[in-house]
Amino acid sequence: KNEVEQSPQNLTAQEGEFITINCSYSVGISALHWLQQHPGGGIVSLFMLSSGKKKHGRLIATINIQEKHSSLHITASHPRDSAVYICAGDSNYQLIWGAGTKLIIKP
Amino acid sequence: DAMVIQNPRYQVTQFGKPVTLSCSQTLNHNVMYWYQQKSSQAPKLLFHYYDKDFNNEADTPDNFQSRRPNTSFCFLDIRSPGLGDAAMYLCATSRGRGEQFFGPGTRLTVL
Numbered sequence: 270k271n272e273v274e275q276s277p278q279n280l281t282a283q284e285g286e287f288i289t290i291n292c293s294y295s296v297g298i299s300a301l302h303w304l305q306q307h308p309g310g311g312i313v314s315l316f317m318l319s320s321g322k323k324k325h326g327r328l329i330a331t332i333n334i335q336e337k338h339s340s341l342h343i344t345a346s347h348p349r350d351s352a353v354y355i356c357a358g359d360s361n362y363q364l365i366w367g368a369g370t371k372l373i374i375k376p
Numbered sequence: 377d378a379m380v381i382q383n384p385r386y387q388v389t390q391f392g393k394p395v396t397l398s399c400s401q402t403l404n405h406n407v408m409y410w411y412q413q414k415s416s417q418a419p420k421l422l423f424h425y426y427d428k429d430f431n432n433e434a435d436t437p438d439n440f441q442s443r444r445p446n447t448s449f450c451f452l453d454i455r456s457p458g459l460g461d462a463a464m465y466l467c468a469t470s471r472g473r474g475e476q477f478f479g480p481g482t483r484l485t486v487l
Contacts, residue, residue: 299473311480312419312466355418362407362431362473366418 272296273358275367283375288343290370292356295337300359303330303341306369307352315341317359346374379403380479382467388485389457397452397482399467408450409476410442411466419466425450454484462486 273294282288292301300319306312316323316330318339323330327346332339343350351373357364380401389395399408406427411419423432425444439461441453454461467479 302476304478312468312478314475314477317475357418359473362409362424362426363421363433364419364476368418 271368273356273365273367275354275356275370277370278368279371279373281373281375282346284347286346286374288346288350288372288374290341290354290356290372292339292341292367293337294339294356294358294365296358296360296365298358298360298365301332301339302357302359302364303339304355304357305352306355312355315354343372348374348376350374380467380469380477382465382479382482384482385480386483386485388487389454390487391458392456395454395457395484397454397465397467397484399450399452399479400448401467401469401477401479402448403469403471403477404447405469405471405477406447407470407472408444409468409470410440410450410452411468412461413464413466413481422452457484457486459486 276291300317302317303315304312318332327344329342353369353371355369356367383398409424410422413419422436439455444450464481464483466481468476470476
């Protein structure tokens with residue numbers, strides 16, 4: 270069992286749909302990161318959170334420390350949101366990476 | 377704009393020929409990281425600098441070395457690249473244990 274697990278692995282949706290990607294972790298972490306990676310591209314940090322909820326534009330990230338669970342939501346999804354979304358647990362400068370969720374938004 | 381810059385974006389080297397990858401940052405972050413990412417895999421941390429303190433991951437091969445001459449610059453040296461070292465190399469920075477900011481990566485090809 271991986272220390273950080275994401276679901277689903279792949280997600281295809283229509284433009285405008287509300288998207289949810291889930292992340293569960295089984296290790297002690299000081300924070301959880303959500304990152305985005307486009308094909309062949311670098312990695313962009315979306316959120317770093319240790320409690321509660323953060324919002325940036327159409328993106329919302331939540332974390333439940335007791336349940337060791339985090340979610341990333343995308344409202345009004347757009348084809349440009351198509352990318353791999355990765356959650357990673359922060360443990361003493363080491364990021365423990367999830368396997369990523371490949372998201373495709375169709376026009 | 378403050379950013380993390382990696383040069384070159386694409387590097388081709390020959391088997392066994394030393395290569396140096398470069399990372400610079402204008403964020404004035406005190407922590408810099410080097411990751412190796414192979415196709416369809418998560419990035420793997422090779423080492424990080426906290427200020428001038430070098431921290432090597434236990435499983436990073438001796439073939440990989442790093443230098444950080446000042447706050448802004450960090451270099452990854454691969455002394456004798458093998459075919460298995462072909463990968464994307466990502467540099468990242470953070471302020472302490474804060475959010476990490478990634479560069480665009482250098483894709484290394486070993487012939």
